[in-house]
Amino acid sequence: MPAIITLTTDFGLGSPYVAAVKGVILSINPDVRLVDLSHGIAAQDVRHGAMVLANAAPWFPAGTIHLAVVDPGVGTLRQIVYVEIGDQRYVCPDNGLLSRLTLKATPNRIIAIENREHWLPNVSATFHGRDIMAPVAARLSLGLDPNQLGPRQVELVPLAWPEAKIGPQEIVGSVIWIDDFGNLITNIMADMLTRHGDPQPSTIEILGHTIRGIARTYGDHPPKTLIALFGSAGHLEVALVAGSAAAHLAAEGGAAVAVNLRPWPLTPGP
Amino acid sequence: MPAIITLTTDFGLGSPYVAAVKGVILSINPDVRLVDLSHGIAAQDVRHGAMVLANAAPWFPAGTIHLAVVDPGVGTLRQIVYVEIGDQRYVCPDNGLLSRLTLKATPNRIIAIENREHWLPNVSATFHGRDIMAPVAARLSLGLDPNQLGPRQVELVPLAWPEAKIGPQEIVGSVIWIDDFGNLITNIMADMLTRHGDPQPSTIEILGHTIRGIARTYGDHPPKTLIALFGSAGHLEVALVAGSAAAHLAAEGGAAVAVNLRPWPLTPGP
Amino acid sequence: MPAIITLTTDFGLGSPYVAAVKGVILSINPDVRLVDLSHGIAAQDVRHGAMVLANAAPWFPAGTIHLAVVDPGVGTLRQIVYVEIGDQRYVCPDNGLLSRLTLKATPNRIIAIENREHWLPNVSATFHGRDIMAPVAARLSLGLDPNQLGPRQVELVPLAWPEAKIGPQEIVGSVIWIDDFGNLITNIMADMLTRHGDPQPSTIEILGHTIRGIARTYGDHPPKTLIALFGSAGHLEVALVAGSAAAHLAAEGGAAVAVNLRPWPLTPGP
Numbered sequence: 001m002p003a004i005i006t007l008t009t010d011f012g013l014g015s016p017y018v019a020a021v022k023g024v025i026l027s028i029n030p031d032v033r034l035v036d037l038s039h040g041i042a043a044q045d046v047r048h049g050a051m052v053l054a055n056a057a058p059w060f061p062a063g064t065i066h067l068a069v070v071d072p073g074v075g076t077l078r079q080i081v082y083v084e085i086g087d088q089r090y091v092c093p094d095n096g097l098l099s100r101l102t103l104k105a106t107p108n109r110i111i112a113i114e115n116r117e118h119w120l121p122n123v124s125a126t127f128h129g130r131d132i133m134a135p136v137a138a139r140l141s142l143g144l145d146p147n148q149l150g151p152r153q154v155e156l157v158p159l160a161w162p163e164a165k166i167g168p169q170e171i172v173g174s175v176i177w178i179d180d181f182g183n184l185i186t187n188i189m190a191d192m193l194t195r196h197g198d199p200q201p202s203t204i205e206i207l208g209h210t211i212r213g214i215a216r217t218y219g220d221h222p223p224k225t226l227i228a229l230f231g232s233a234g235h236l237e238v239a240l241v242a243g244s245a246a247a248h249l250a251a252e253g254g255a256a257v258a259v260n261l262r263p264w265p266l267t268p269g270p
Numbered sequence: 271m272p273a274i275i276t277l278t279t280d281f282g283l284g285s286p287y288v289a290a291v292k293g294v295i296l297s298i299n300p301d302v303r304l305v306d307l308s309h310g311i312a313a314q315d316v317r318h319g320a321m322v323l324a325n326a327a328p329w330f331p332a333g334t335i336h337l338a339v340v341d342p343g344v345g346t347l348r349q350i351v352y353v354e355i356g357d358q359r360y361v362c363p364d365n366g367l368l369s370r371l372t373l374k375a376t377p378n379r380i381i382a383i384e385n386r387e388h389w390l391p392n393v394s395a396t397f398h399g400r401d402i403m404a405p406v407a408a409r410l411s412l413g414l415d416p417n418q419l420g421p422r423q424v425e426l427v428p429l430a431w432p433e434a435k436i437g438p439q440e441i442v443g444s445v446i447w448i449d450d451f452g453n454l455i456t457n458i459m460a461d462m463l464t465r466h467g468d469p470q471p472s473t474i475e476i477l478g479h480t481i482r483g484i485a486r487t488y489g490d491h492p493p494k495t496l497i498a499l500f501g502s503a504g505h506l507e508v509a510l511v512a513g514s515a516a517a518h519l520a521a522e523g524g525a526a527v528a529v530n531l532r533p534w535p536l537t538p539g540p
Numbered sequence: 541m542p543a544i545i546t547l548t549t550d551f552g553l554g555s556p557y558v559a560a561v562k563g564v565i566l567s568i569n570p571d572v573r574l575v576d577l578s579h580g581i582a583a584q585d586v587r588h589g590a591m592v593l594a595n596a597a598p599w600f601p602a603g604t605i606h607l608a609v610v611d612p613g614v615g616t617l618r619q620i621v622y623v624e625i626g627d628q629r630y631v632c633p634d635n636g637l638l639s640r641l642t643l644k645a646t647p648n649r650i651i652a653i654e655n656r657e658h659w660l661p662n663v664s665a666t667f668h669g670r671d672i673m674a675p676v677a678a679r680l681s682l683g684l685d686p687n688q689l690g691p692r693q694v695e696l697v698p699l700a701w702p703e704a705k706i707g708p709q710e711i712v713g714s715v716i717w718i719d720d721f722g723n724l725i726t727n728i729m730a731d732m733l734t735r736h737g738d739p740q741p742s743t744i745e746i747l748g749h750t751i752r753g754i755a756r757t758y759g760d761h762p763p764k765t766l767i768a769l770f771g772s773a774g775h776l777e778v779a780l781v782a783g784s785a786a787a788h789l790a791a792e793g794g795a796a797v798a799v800n801l802r803p804w805p806l807t808p809g810p
Contacts, residue, residue, distance in 0.1 A: 074758060
């Protein structure tokens with residue numbers, strides 16, 4: 001079974017940057033399996049990269065090496081690290097790219113990548129993805145002992161995420177990511193509701209709109225209905241059936257979302 | 271020769287969804303060849319997906335497995351199917367995604383994918399591409415007998431396509447797809463004209479513009495000329511030389527296109 | 541080690557064209573390694589394709605075959621060529637796609653691809669990427685002697701590039717490409733300044749803005765600072781820290797950039 005290296009970058013589609021990274025890796029290990037994870041991370045958006053890694057990387061075979069380059073601090077003092085979380089391996093800048101993964105699991109090992117022996121001979125100040133991370137990932141895929149990369153590091157740089165607030169009658173969170181369908185992914189997780197013993201909340205409010213109840217899936221309601229549901233990774237999502245909730249609501253990242261846990265008042269008859 | 275699985279989705283480029291599908295497949299068959307066919311299908315646009323599959327899949331080696339996930343009905347009663355057409359194999363929702371392929375060939379076999387034994391243990395209501403179709407495709411690539419997936423199914427759900435109307439003096443059709451160059455692909459096929467014994471029509475009309483004759487290729491006319499030609503799959507296309515016909519004409523899918531088959535009147539001299 | 545074919549096209553993401561090329565190649569050589577280099581070249585923009593090839597292809601293992609299809613002249617008299625530059629191999633239209641690579645190295649061999657024996661049996665007038673270039677690249681990857689493709693050709697069609705003008709006190713160049721980060725890549729190269737023995741110029745002017753000095757990397761200045769720096773391929777770039785210089789300056793390709801080599805006047809005290 002060949003080693004696998006996945007690539008996650010904010011390089012976009014019209015540039016030579018992704019291709020240069022691939023070329024460097026294949027020049028060192030022509031037998032490695034390269035898998036494009038995403039090159040559509042928003043420019044320099046570490047949180048976007050962290051969301052994609054957290055929802056994709058754990059599905060890969062044990063030992064897969066995930067090379068992630070969303071690196072606004074390239075050439076500055078930020079560290080480049082090798083990290084093991086669960087049975088997956090990561091090579092990336094230490095800037096919070098792994099911060100959604102480390103919510104769920106403590107890294108087994110963190111190495112500061114400092115040993116220049118495994119880098120390209122000439123390292124530019126602006127493209128460490130090509131000059132440091134690609135050759136390091138390629139050599140790891142050939143069996144290099146990670147301890148050869150540099151010294152142990154105790155912890156990763158933290159990256160704060162907006163956290164949902166859980167009150168007795170409501171949970172207030174926010175949109176942390178918008179997918180290509182226009183679904184609004186929030187930081188309100190399914191288990192926050194079950195902790196209340198009330199997995200079927202009465203209403204969800206977002207940007208002046210009120211949604212009643214939680215749908216099971218997208219197709220359960222008529223087209224153009226605004227719905228809320230728990231997506232495949234456990235996040236509460238707001239979606240528009242057969243449309244884009246983001247466009248419909250003119251919603252952006254950070255928009256507030258409230259889940260009302262109070263039962264509907266039983267209106268007494270007059 | 272390793273088995274090949276191609277991927278066609280409307281997941282876009284900035285999401286973890288494509289990557290999760292790849293991870294599930296590689297976790298089951300790390301030796302399979304993954305080929306990205308397209309992840310740029312317009313969101314929930316089954317017709318777009320059907321056009322891309324019909325023009326791409328038949329070019330692959332016999333036995334290739336095409337996993338196609340454009341699935342607005344995910345989690346509802348729509349069936350997921352395994353289908354053999356020609357020498358290619360498909361795993362997709364039964365929603366019309368194969369409707370351009372079945373115009374040309376009757377499926378050799380259709381199986382309703384119902385046997386949960388080959389799915390992921392936990393199936394979400396919103397991501398059957400990852401939880402059902404990916405593991406099924408991966409197991410097929412390892413040699414699983416398709417009959418193990420579920421019972422035979424007699425036919426696929428039909429999806430209506432706008433059809434060109436062939437009259438004695440004109441053929442009236444419509445734009446069914448616009449490619450990334452802005453070429454307007456119509457449902458008027460080359461053989462509809464040859465059936466008339468008149469493969470060189472006099473004029474083509476679209477959105478108030480009149481084009482004389484059929485060009486052989488894009489570069490045969492000066493830049494910014496509006497031309498009509500038969501594309502590489504036999505569809506009549508309207509194109510702008512060195513530009514975008516879609517932008518030039520403000521054309522959208524569904525725009526009417528008429529091919530005038532009458533000879534030009536011979537104007538007698540005064 | 542399996543042969544590698546990379547793909548560079550302007551086909552975009554929502555079309556079947558890339559996939560058809562992949563299918564044709566894999567049908568001829570199912571064991572070849574396909575690597576997507578970029579399918580985001582701007583439509584029919586040969587210069588964009590040339591920039592991407594020049595900055596990506598040389599990083600690949602020796603003998604890699606680069607299939608590049610940016611082909612506004614498809615079906616016309618433009619030649620299709622096989623070219624060896626350095627240790628890399630190219631199959632593409634002879635329209636300037638290799639013109640950035642040949643700035644640095646003379647081709648070792650140029651072959652006019654004329655022998656139809658190695659093409660698909662039916663060649664369309666509009667899709668030579670699929671019908672000619674894909675099968676030729678696939679057969680080369682199986683070991684076909686390039687001399688079987690057609691006769692030697694003496695030189696490639698030239699493509700003029702705007703050239704920076706080097707004066708005694710300033711270098712005047714222009715933006716030749718804008719990457720997905722909005723960085724403005726110019727035709728002013730690092731060695732043009734060192735030739736002056738003055739690698740630290742006093743000011744850079746673009747679109748009415750003046751930038752003092754050359755930064756080492758993007759993160760060395762506060763967010764939203766407009767900076768100039770030499771990118772990873774030696775081009776002078778204008779960038780906005782944590783933002784898009786293209787959006788900030790409303791800059792387009794061709795915008796003039798001047799590097800002022802005069803030392804700042806020493807203002808005498810009053």
